[in-house]
Amino acid sequence: MMIAGAVAACCIATGTAADAATAAHTSSAAQSQSPSWQGWHGGTDYDYYLALGDSLAWGYQPNSAGVGIKSGHGYADDLAADLRRHGDWNLKYDNLSCPGETTGTMLDGGCPLLSGSGQTYTVQEAAAVAFLKAHPHARILVTLDIGANNIDTCVNSDGTLDATCIEQGISEAGTQLPEILGELKAAAGRHVSFVGMNYYDAFLADWLTGSAGQAVAEESVTVSNEFNGVLDAAYAAFHVPVADVSDAFKTTDFTDTASLDGTTVPINVANICNWTWMCAPAPVGPNIHANNIGYSVIARTFEEQLRH
Secondary structure: OOOOHHHOOOOEOOOOHHHHHHOOOOOHHHHHHOOOOOOOOOOOOOOEEEEEEOHHHHOEEEOOOOOEEEOOOOHHHHHHHHHHHOOOOOOEEEEOOOOOOOHHHHHHOOOOOHHHOOOOOOOHHHHHHHHHHHOOOOOEEEEEEOOHHHOOOOEOOOOOEOHHHHHHHHHHHHHHHHHHHHHHHHHOOOOEEEEEEOOOOHHHHHHHHOHHHHHHHHHHHHHHHHHHHHHHHHHHHOOOOEEOHHHHOOOOOOOOEEEEOOEEEEHHHHHHHHHEEOOOOOOOOOEEEEOHHHHHHHHHHHHHHHHO
16 A cells, blocks of 8 residues: 555546456466465354544555455455454454544544545544444454554655655654554553554555666665654554564565566565566556455464454
8 A cells, every 4th residue: 555646546437346346357377376275263253343544444455447446355345254254253343444534634633545445434443443332342353554544645746756755654653653542542441452464565566667767666665664764663653463464465576576467576576476466457447455365365464363
């Protein structure tokens, strides 16, 4: 989700998972790069799963016309299904996420795509706090991904990164995420578990455009590391474990390689192309959001934290 505002979707339409499948970016190459996961063999006996955050939690994917839809195959959808399959048969799943949400709009309202999201609240944080207070004795899993939209628009017209915008966005996330976590923790009962997440770097796709794009891709990873470090520190301060999505996507690994449509590229570039819509042809791409494989990778990364 990192720093790719120039290709972020601008609109939402209602749709189904079948719509997303129409434009499925699941080539044999993508399948070959998807990790081989061992089965998850332990239910956690939650009563509720509450998903909070931005478009990744919402399950945003482009359909065949390039219009963003709620695909039903976001990481939160996958995680809820896995929890039910592995012991939490009666799990109630509530998803309060909103596409385009920043740390600021999560706290104060103004999510830019709220009207098309299907949500009925005005402020996501307030809705989440109300949910937790309404279930003081329930066993609840809360997942949260937030902050990427603070910096996703920090791209200059020539494709370079706007350092001032980035630093402001990172600073705001570093101030506001602790406020979000503090309010959520204060509202949570004794049996509530939290897991946060950091982000992959969609701008790695620029590597494929030549030497100038490769320089931007490398710079973006530096920014990604700084940004994810701020998120990780905020979660650690509140003793919230982090699903290390950056590591799962091998974001910093320019050394190991993989084949992408017959061309050898760094593994981090291959993963972005195979697990997101960034390298899909128009009108579907480029789009920063994960595809079905990418969302599955993110869900499994959350599951690793639950296992621990």
